[in-house]
Amino acid sequence: MRCSRRHALRLIGASGMLTATAGCLNSGSLDDYALIASELDLSSVRRPYLWPDPTAIEATTRVDFTTETKQQYTSELYDTGSVTVQQWPLVGRDRWGNDTRPRPTFLQRDGIFYQVQISEERRLDRDRWHFAVTRTDESPADDATVERPPFDRSSQDKRILEAALDAVYAGNDGFLGDPQFEDLQTVEYHQHLDAEASALVPSPPFDYVERGEEYFRPVTEQRTVTVPEWTYTLEEISTNRATFEEYARTAILELDLSSRDLSEAARGVIDDAISEEPRRYEEGAPPSDGLAEVLDALGIAGDLQPIDSYDDRVDFRGVVAEYEGTVYRFSLIVTP
Helix, strand or coil: CCCEHHHHHHHHHHHCCHHHHCCCCCCCCCCCEEEEEEECCCCCCCCCCEECCHHHCCCCCCCCCCHHHHHHHHHHHHHHCEEEEECCCCCCEEEEECEEEECCEEEEECCEEEEEEEEEEEEEEEEEEEEEEEEECCCCCCCCCEECCCCCCCHHHHHHHHHHHHHHCCCCCCCCCCCCECCECCEECCCCCCCCCCCCCCCCCCCEEEECCEEEEEEEEEEEEEEEEEEEEEEEEECCHHHHHHHHHHHHCCEEHHHCCCCHHHHHHHHHHHCCCCCEEEECCCCCHHHHHHHHHCCCHHHCCCHHHCCCCEEEEEEEEEECCEEEEEEEEECC
């Protein structure tokens, strides 16, 4: 019998001794794979599926698009039925291994419910300026130019400076991509930031930035980056809320696990994942037959690589499935 972390802890708790897990523990980690479940109430569809105000959706950039820019995009979408944008995920996306996958997304305007979908997706290479700051322990020389808040800059450059300082503490957040300057998290001048009107690139007019009692050195560089471009299309669903709810639930719910002919081992994995907090089933690599069967049923197995092919943690998020009358969002976390 393969041993999950939960099973090992039960044995320890029952015996009070680690030796009770003999034959259960292996030389690897017990949490290489973590299957997580959370209940999802679809009695009333709401965020992250229904967006009455899509301008609340953030761009995949450190400096978000302005509300006015997003309103222009949505107006074109409603007026013409389609719109093409870069770096604005109007259709929500969940992390899926080393990539992402779209989730059902709905909009509401003037009492009408719509579904927005991706009709075309492209990757474009663009030459763009980047601005970043790096913390330094050195004190500025007497003749150095130091930029201090409140920053006496244009509205755009203030946003860029603040975003660059915030990025120092953000780490690699994954969805915004890998660092452009080794370990530096940078602010990219996207299509709605005017590099020509910015005083920060190519050479900022200061040597240091001060925040609190810390000093930072500015870094700038122009690089070729790959940006996503999506063409969205709009389909009217209904003016009736109940009709919309039924349509949306059908689109969101991907499968019914109870209707599958799952083995006892697979059902045990699911039962552990949906049990009381923490709703988490963990086991070491390679996956047991029971876990592998569940991942196949959830549609994850086909995109899952051997664990030694991953350098960092990867997530497969947002599989919506019903099990014994309750709807759950399942996610798999792989930690090499």
